[in-house]
Amino acid sequence: xxxxxxxxxxxxxxxxxxxxxxxxxxxxxxxxxxxxxxxxxxxxxxxxxxxxxxxxxxxxxxxxxxxxxxxxxxxxxxxxxxxxxxxxxxxxxxxxxxxxxxxxxxxxxxxxxxxxxxxxxxxxxxxxxxxxxxxxxxxxxxxxxxxxxxxxxxxxxxxxxxxxxxxxxxxxxxxxxxxxxxxxxxxx
Numbered sequence: 001x002x003x004x005x006x007x008x009x010x011x012x013x014x015x016x017x018x019x020x021x022x023x024x025x026x027x028x029x030x031x032x033x034x035x036x037x038x039x040x041x042x043x044x045x046x047x048x049x050x051x052x053x054x055x056x057x058x059x060x061x062x063x064x065x066x067x068x069x070x071x072x073x074x075x076x077x078x079x080x081x082x083x084x085x086x087x088x089x090x091x092x093x094x095x096x097x098x099x100x101x102x103x104x105x106x107x108x109x110x111x112x113x114x115x116x117x118x119x120x121x122x123x124x125x126x127x128x129x130x131x132x133x134x135x136x137x138x139x140x141x142x143x144x145x146x147x148x149x150x151x152x153x154x155x156x157x158x159x160x161x162x163x164x165x166x167x168x169x170x171x172x173x174x175x176x177x178x179x180x181x182x183x184x185x186x187x188x
Contacts, residue, residue, distance in 0.1 A: 037163035068172075101182075
């Protein structure tokens, strides 16, 4: 093997091992630094704004942190979305701020907790990075729909995306099966 390729492979391996993953994608204990960096990124990118259900409090909607990053509540089925408003208004949102309807159809925010059946618990780091880079579920499936700003998230480095993934793997798992997206109203 070329010495430059060997050095690159070792450097890449060391980077991901520090994040809690190796190139063979076997889980490792995530470093405290990676988890802290991931928490910082999740916070400043506003992931809780859509992925943590809101409840109506005395001052208006507030995040229900007992369901942090668990996505649209499965126990709160949504009726069909209303007709899109006319003019420049083209989006409606549920009071939980976890379901959105627009010209793309109806999207429900994903469960980002490490629950093995309903969240990211079975995902591999490479799948998470591919999803964030391509805007496709698992990097190859259906399109990630608005309001997810995957184009902006795609600008993060692999190291930052690895830190986000490490942080998401460190939070409490919440079992919450989010509904599949619905097609646009005119296609129903």
